[in-house]
Amino acid sequence: MNAVDYQVLKSAVGWLRQGKRLVLATVVRNWGSAPRPLGSLFALTADGDFTGSVSGGCIEDDLMQRFATAFPQQIELVRYGISAEQMRRFGLPCGGTLELVIEPLSDAAALTPLLEAVAERRLVQRRLNLRTGAALIEPTEADFALRFNDEELVQVFGPRWRLLIIGAGQVSEYLAQMAPALDFSVYLNDPREEQRRNWQAGQVTWLDGMPDDAVLAFAPDRRTVIVTLSHDPKVDDMALMEALKTDAFYVGAIGSMASTVARKERLLMLDLSPEQVDRLHAPIGLSILSRSPAEIAVSILAELVLLRNRGSAGVAASSCVIGDTDVRMVERP
Missing domain, CATH: 3.40.50.720 (NAD(P)-binding Rossmann-like Domain)
Structure with missing residues (x-):
């Protein structure tokens, strides 16, 4: 789990402890040149506080405008980028489409155990029942980042x-x-x-x-x-x-x-x-003409990320399954 998504959880728990309502948006499926990987998080409060990212910014803007007037009461599945007009409107790359699970939250207890596990560098998975909204956090040795079907969203958190x-x-x-x-x-x-x-x-x-x-x-x-x-x-x-x-x-x-x-x-x-x-x-490491210890460390990590991403390029589609679902689907106009 990267540092950005950890910050999303940390901020979300803080806002919930202040008594604020929020939605947690998770990228659960993408096609083509989607801007953010599966599992990316975006948290938005009813007051307009936000953190994280699921796109280059346009989709976040649309979510903020939408929930400023009607805050969701149940889990929703939202799809962006269906048509060429939507791609132009939301700034998605050519052929890019993504789906988000929108989860309304009002109790810090829903995320606190998850935040604590990640802070302690424990590897856990969060099972979210898409029909009831109930979530279970449990230890795991899973080597996937996210699985999604018509019943549940299973997401792995912590260092994999x-x-x-x-x-x-x-x-x-x-x-x-x-x-x-x-x-x-x-x-x-x-x-x-x-x-x-x-x-x-x-x-x-x-x-x-x-x-x-x-x-x-x-x-x-x-x-x-x-x-x-x-x-x-x-x-x-x-x-x-x-x-x-x-x-x-x-x-x-x-x-x-x-x-x-x-x-x-x-x-x-x-x-x-x-x-x-x-x-x-x-x-x-990658050859970046590095000389200092910090630059050498950057070159090593750059090579690791390159090889890791190259090796997992085909994993996203196989580790995420979409079926018929009772979760409310909203295609943004």
């Missing part, structure tokens, strides 16, 4: 990706600070006591032991990213030796082109196959 950083240097500090905003929970291993003692970036989950043991205990899966940033081959190679044998989505190592060639030669001597070594992303 794990990032294991090997080496506690400056690049690691910036990476650990930025990654949670991009749906990563952050873990760190460094066997060098002086590096751990001088860590400056605040809250991460430390993994004890030598890097190879830490990787094995971490049990990487296809939503795991492992990056080695220590600049010490004795540390980095131990982690890579095990990481490249796993199902980790991404395994990367910092260093120059020359050091990468040398590293791969060493890894081939450590009981790794050429195919396993070829999985290594090195030098790590």
Whole structure:
């Protein structure tokens, strides 16, 4: 869950505690070049307070105008972008269409447990019954972001990706600070006591032991990213030796082109196959001519987001099913 949607929940709970009514709009289906991904949130109070985004701004404006005079009393399903005229009016890209679940709320208790779980970086799902409006929040290990059918909306909140950083240097500090905003929970291993003692970036989950043991205990899966940033081959190679044998989505190592060639030669001597070594992303990150630790962290995250989005490009349609529903459908004129 990204930082923007967390802020939507935080603001919504605050407004509800003040006694305000609000609607929570969720993107549940999109076609074509829709401006926001599935699960994007927008909260709007009856007084006109708002936060979040479901489009480039025009749809939010329409929702504000609409609910200024008639606040909904039940869950609605609203579709935008059906015709070329609607696309022009609402500023949707060519071929873009999206559907929103509009959920009226008046009690902070409806969202408070969800906000607390996200703040504690727990992975949970919220099951919203579209007929009754009842919501259930429960732990999950789901690898989808959202599912939607004629009975319920199921949305996953909290960090759905794990990032294991090997080496506690400056690049690691910036990476650990930025990654949670991009749906990563952050873990760190460094066997060098002086590096751990001088860590400056605040809250991460430390993994004890030598890097190879830490990787094995971490049990990487296809939503795991492992990056080695220590600049010490004795540390980095131990982690890579095990990481490249796993199902980790991404395994990367910092260093120059020359050091990468040398590293791969060493890894081939450590009981790794050429195919396993070829999985290594090195030098790590997108080439943005980065020099400073913060820029290197940005380049790493940019590559992770690119590969993650490229890999999930076909997931949205398969993870969201629309059926006949009793929820009131409103097609905006």
